[in-house]
Amino acid sequence: MSTTRSKRSTDSGLSVHRSPVALTSLVVGAAFILVGVMGFIPGITTNYGDMAGAGHHSSAMLLGIFQVSVLHNLLHLALGVLGVLASRATAAARMFLLVGGVAYLGLWIYGMVVPETSSANFVPLNTADDWLHLVLGLGMVLLGLVMPRRQSNATAATYAGPTAGGDIQ
Secondary structure (H helix, E strand, O other): OOOOOOOEOOOOOOEOOOOHHHHHHHHHHHHHHHHHHHOOOEOOEEOHHHOOOOOOOOOOEEOOOEEOOHHHHHHHHHHHHHHHHHOOOHHHHHHHHHHHHHHHHHHHHHHHHOOOOOOOOOOOOOHHHHHHHHHHHHHHHHHHHHOOOOOOHHHHHHHHOOOOOOOOO
């Protein structure tokens, strides 16, 4: 007789746990939402009154380091929402991390070849943004590749008791 394991509690109908890759997507998504919100907070964003809608003319700086605009902040918020939504399914969470990471690597290359004062620098991006995009891109791709799709039996037992879990895949 075979048994199947459900990701839902039979008593409450609520999710017992998320896979490690889904939890990672949730955390990364929440971090992007936080960064997007912080970009709209004066004080956390210096030169807030000089924030442009888009383009390299914005002199607003998140944490005094990263050049931001309204568009830049909205992109962070949108990416964050995608990460949170993707965390609801293991395959979507992995795809979010991989595709998002590749996109950030592309953005790093774009930032390296497009001059900061060019009209093509529409997001806007500065040197600090460029190097952060490299780290984010590599980190997201790496997490998307190495995070397991399921919890081990031992890890699941820690969260939901000895009958929960599954094998690492």
